[in-house]
Amino acid sequence: MRTIRYTLSVTWKEILLLSRDRGTLAIMLLLPLLLGSVFAGINLQLSQVSEEGNILFDVHLVNQDAGAFGEHLEAALNEIDILNVIPSDSASDSEDQVAKGEVAAVIIIPDSLSEDIDSYTPTMIEVIVDPAAPESASIISGILNQATNEITIWGEVQYGVRTILNESGLLEDASPEVQMAVTGQTLGAIMTQLNEMRRSPAILVDGKTLEGVKIEGGIEIFFAFLFPAFAVMFIFFIIGISASSLLIERETGTMRRMLAAPIPRGAVIAGKMLAFILLACLQIVILFAVGNLLFGMPLGSSPLALVLLTLATALVATAMGMLVAALSKSSKQADNIGVIMAFVLAAIGGAMPISRIPFGRVEGFIGSLSQITPHAHALEGYYRVMTENAGLGQVWFQIGILLVMGIVIFLVATWRFRFE
Amino acid sequence: MNALKIASKDLQVFFKDRGAILTLFVLPLVFVVVFSGALMSIGVDEDTRVALAVVNLDSGEAAQKLLDGINNAGGVSVELYAEDEAMSLLEEKEIPRVLIIPSDFTAGMDAHHQVTVQLINHPDADMEQTEAVSLVIDGVTQDMALESQIVASLEQMGEMQANAPEEFQVFTTERNITQAQSQFENSQNQSLVSVDQKIPGQTEKRKEDLREHSAVPGIAVMFVFLTAQSAAHMVFDEKKVGAFRRLLAAPVSKADILIGKMIPNIIIGLIQIAVIFAFGVLGMKLLGFRPMSLGNDPLALVIVAFLVALCSSSLGVVIAALARTENQIGGLSTLLLWVLAILGGSIIPLFYLESFLGPIPKLIPHYWANRAFSDITVRGLGIGDITLEMGVILLFCAIFFAIGLWRFDFD
Numbered sequence: 001m002r003t004i005r006y007t008l009s010v011t012w013k014e015i016l017l018l019s020r021d022r023g024t025l026a027i028m029l030l031l032p033l034l035l036g037s038v039f040a041g042i043n044l045q046l047s048q049v050s051e052e053g054n055i056l057f058d059v060h061l062v063n064q065d066a067g068a069f070g071e072h073l074e075a076a077l078n079e080i081d082i083l084n085v086i087p088s089d090s091a092s093d094s095e096d097q098v099a100k101g102e103v104a105a106v107i108i109i110p111d112s113l114s115e116d117i118d119s120y121t122p123t124m125i126e127v128i129v130d131p132a133a134p135e136s137a138s139i140i141s142g143i144l145n146q147a148t149n150e151i152t153i154w155g156e157v158q159y160g161v162r163t164i165l166n167e168s169g170l171l172e173d174a175s176p177e178v179q180m181a182v183t184g185q186t187l188g189a190i191m192t193q194l195n196e197m198r199r200s201p202a203i204l205v206d207g208k209t210l211e212g213v214k215i216e217g218g219i220e221i222f223f224a225f226l227f228p229a230f231a232v233m234f235i236f237f238i239i240g241i242s243a244s245s246l247l248i249e250r251e252t253g254t255m256r257r258m259l260a261a262p263i264p265r266g267a268v269i270a271g272k273m274l275a276f277i278l279l280a281c282l283q284i285v286i287l288f289a290v291g292n293l294l295f296g297m298p299l300g301s302s303p304l305a306l307v308l309l310t311l312a313t314a315l316v317a318t319a320m321g322m323l324v325a326a327l328s329k330s331s332k333q334a335d336n337i338g339v340i341m342a343f344v345l346a347a348i349g350g351a352m353p354i355s356r357i358p359f360g361r362v363e364g365f366i367g368s369l370s371q372i373t374p375h376a377h378a379l380e381g382y383y384r385v386m387t388e389n390a391g392l393g394q395v396w397f398q399i400g401i402l403l404v405m406g407i408v409i410f411l412v413a414t415w416r417f418r419f420e
Numbered sequence: 421m422n423a424l425k426i427a428s429k430d431l432q433v434f435f436k437d438r439g440a441i442l443t444l445f446v447l448p449l450v451f452v453v454v455f456s457g458a459l460m461s462i463g464v465d466e467d468t469r470v471a472l473a474v475v476n477l478d479s480g481e482a483a484q485k486l487l488d489g490i491n492n493a494g495g496v497s498v499e500l501y502a503e504d505e506a507m508s509l510l511e512e513k514e515i516p517r518v519l520i521i522p523s524d525f526t527a528g529m530d531a532h533h534q535v536t537v538q539l540i541n542h543p544d545a546d547m548e549q550t551e552a553v554s555l556v557i558d559g560v561t562q563d564m565a566l567e568s569q570i571v572a573s574l575e576q577m578g579e580m581q582a583n584a585p586e587e588f589q590v591f592t593t594e595r596n597i598t599q600a601q602s603q604f605e606n607s608q609n610q611s612l613v614s615v616d617q618k619i620p621g622q623t624e625k626r627k628e629d630l631r632e633h634s635a636v637p638g639i640a641v642m643f644v645f646l647t648a649q650s651a652a653h654m655v656f657d658e659k660k661v662g663a664f665r666r667l668l669a670a671p672v673s674k675a676d677i678l679i680g681k682m683i684p685n686i687i688i689g690l691i692q693i694a695v696i697f698a699f700g701v702l703g704m705k706l707l708g709f710r711p712m713s714l715g716n717d718p719l720a721l722v723i724v725a726f727l728v729a730l731c732s733s734s735l736g737v738v739i740a741a742l743a744r745t746e747n748q749i750g751g752l753s754t755l756l757l758w759v760l761a762i763l764g765g766s767i768i769p770l771f772y773l774e775s776f777l778g779p780i781p782k783l784i785p786h787y788w789a790n791r792a793f794s795d796i797t798v799r800g801l802g803i804g805d806i807t808l809e810m811g812v813i814l815l816f817c818a819i820f821f822a823i824g825l826w827r828f829d830f831d
Contacts, residue, residue, distance in 0.1 A: 132794040152611055157570060165590060168590040186577060198566070202564070340442055343447055
């Protein structure tokens with residue numbers, strides 16, 4: 001009973017200290033929030049790129065083709081809201097501007113485009129993109145591919161109609177003008193019908209769940225990875241902060257005073273750890289609340305599983321902090337080691353969200369390597385609870401492995417730590 | 421001369437702090453590996469196809485074509501099941517999803533009716549995978565649908581001519597289908613109109629993986645500016661132990677002291693840039709990736725590196741001048757430097773930032789540093805193309821230094 005009271009009073013002291021340290025709080029609470037929101041915002045915007053109205057890219061268009069297909073493509077590109085299409089006469093001038101990063105891309109329609117399509121010769125539209133902006137490049141190429149598909153269909157149908165007409169021998173005796181007129185008219189009629197038909201797809205893919213609920217696999221699923229990833233990454237910055245806070249206690253002599261008072265050694269350590277576990281919980285609450293309320297991140301249906309995952313993750317992070325404190329010579333060294341550990345573990349544990357799913361589900365070397373980090377197990381646990389409606393039964397392994405890691409690390413740390 | 425003496429002392433102090441060395445030099449390399457995409461591509465096997473359970477209730481040609489299409493699209497491999505078996509496995513979550521092709525699929529396609537295939541998922545199936553599988557199925561069905569619709573519109577043409585004498589009936593079903601099929605087969609191999617993506621000056625036909633190296637300059641800039649924090653720390657430590665008062669007692673000017681404080685940080689920044697770019701070239705090569713290009717103008721690269729390091733260390737002086745406690749340097753300034761790096765475009769593509777922040781990124785030194793480095797390395801430009809960027813960075817240096825000199829409390 002007494003030990004618990006001592007532990008709680010150490011925790012309270014630590015909380016008071018932390019609450020005055022605004023810089024640390026800002027890093028632990030605001031930075032992950034900022035990163036999470038910015039990354040989520042980008043992905044949200046990119047996922048709606050075709051619907052969004054604001055102009056994102058200046059693109060030069062060099063249309064060297066005098067025929068109908070060039071005109072058609074130019075009109076189609078002009079309709080796309082996120083592109084600001086600027087006509088240009090000189091491909092080389094425009095290419096220079098792309099090279100300098102002044103415009104995002106230049107699209108060059110060759111002078112033979114209509115002629116080639118008419119004679120059914122494969123042809124190519126060039127897009128020169130800025131190598132320093134790979135994301136823009138892939139969006140612009142994607143849009144251009146879509147626009148090009150339309151004229152490809154047109155060209156294919158035209159060729160088909162002409163071939164059939166020729167094979168039929170119907171127009172053999174007609175003059176070239178009549179031939180062209182008939183082909184053109186037939187093509188027009190067919191394309192009108194085709195476009196009419198394409199409004200409703202010939203094959204419908206009906207995606208639903210067993211209960212018949214329509215599947216809306218949206219970007220929210222990705223957020224259920226993104227926000228936990230940033231949260232877990234920043235929880236592990238506790239390593240450096242808690243380790244140096246423990247060592248500062250030793251360096252300034254307050255540790256000795258506490259030990260002189262009738263406070264058990266265990267209570268000093270446990271009290272500190274408890275305070276940092278609470279900090280980790282606060283990080284999760286803030287990030288998940290913003291993810292859920294502002295970005296529609298799902299939370300799953302098992303709050304208990306989320307709480308236990310969070311506590312187990314926080315335990316590992318603080319235990320690692322104690323271990324670093326035990327092995328470091330000074331608080332400064334502990335701080336540095338802690339920061340590096342936090343980044344490196346986050347990188348190989350998949351908590352720097354460069355993938356779209358937890359690393360445990362990624363193929364290859366990194367998928368296996370990630371399993372040595374607590375991050376990978378924590379993220380897998382959150383992902384299961386939040387996107388697959390897992391309950392405790394489906395994440396006990398993740399919680400268990402985190403607890404084992406936490407306890408083992410804690411035992412090693414207390415064994416090695418010198419109080420004086 | 422005095423400044424140099426102060427600088428050499430500070431460098432000696434810095435190189436004793438192994439932790440700081442690790443943070444400043446090793447962390448950026450971790451970032452390069454992570455953000456260049458290298459990390460994800462180590463040891464990835466070719467065949468990572470997702471198995472898709474399919475119940476094919478139709479024995480017709482179109483259904484088989486759909487299955488072949490899905491199998492050949494890559495990413496998904498079809499496994500056939502009987503309906504009962506598939507549904508019970510799905511209930512038990514033994515398989516995550518089932519594609520059901522209805523018995524009237526081929527008949528419906530032939531008659532140009534709309535047909536529906538069902539993709540039934542377990543409610544807890546991996547959603548990312550569901551999306552990937554849906555994308556593949558959508559792609560294949562869209563192609564098939566287009567082909568069928570083209571044939572259908574040709575046939576309608578034929579029907580419109582149904583009253584004409586037989587020799588004028590050109591669009592017969594048989595002809596239409598043969599023609600459409602032969603063209604579709606052709607277009608699988610080569611599209612009539614294709615899009616060729618290039619980068620400026622590229623002559624050979626090869627699609628570059630652009631993501632690979634555009635990340636390196638941004639990471640270099642971010643970490644050099646993060647040094648500003650350790651610069652501020654060094655200055656502050658000195659203030660705390662009273663070393664400044666002693667320096668002031670010596671016949672040294674205030675500007676001398678500040679410059680002396682900045683020089684070691686400039687040198688550290690330069691070493692950082694050298695290490696990061698060297699890793700982009702040699703380290704990536706060792707790891708089996710394409711080394712990054714350092715561009716065509718080494719002199720420009722050195723000048724920009726110097727300016728960026730100068731700017732970072734003058735920012736450090738500002739931080740030291742404005743911070744009141746050591747904690748502020750450790751916490752708030754770290755936060756500030758990360759925020760500047762993010763908003764300045766070091767990690768996040770600029771087009772996105774500019775789309776909602778407008779001109780704000782332009783007020784951040786990182787923005788100009790990123791532009792200058794990208795121009796020289798990724799874009800391969802020369803010193804003449806980056807005079808504006810260099811000028812702005814220099815302006816930032818001057819402003820920071822002036823603020824530092826004005827606000828710095830030497831006592």
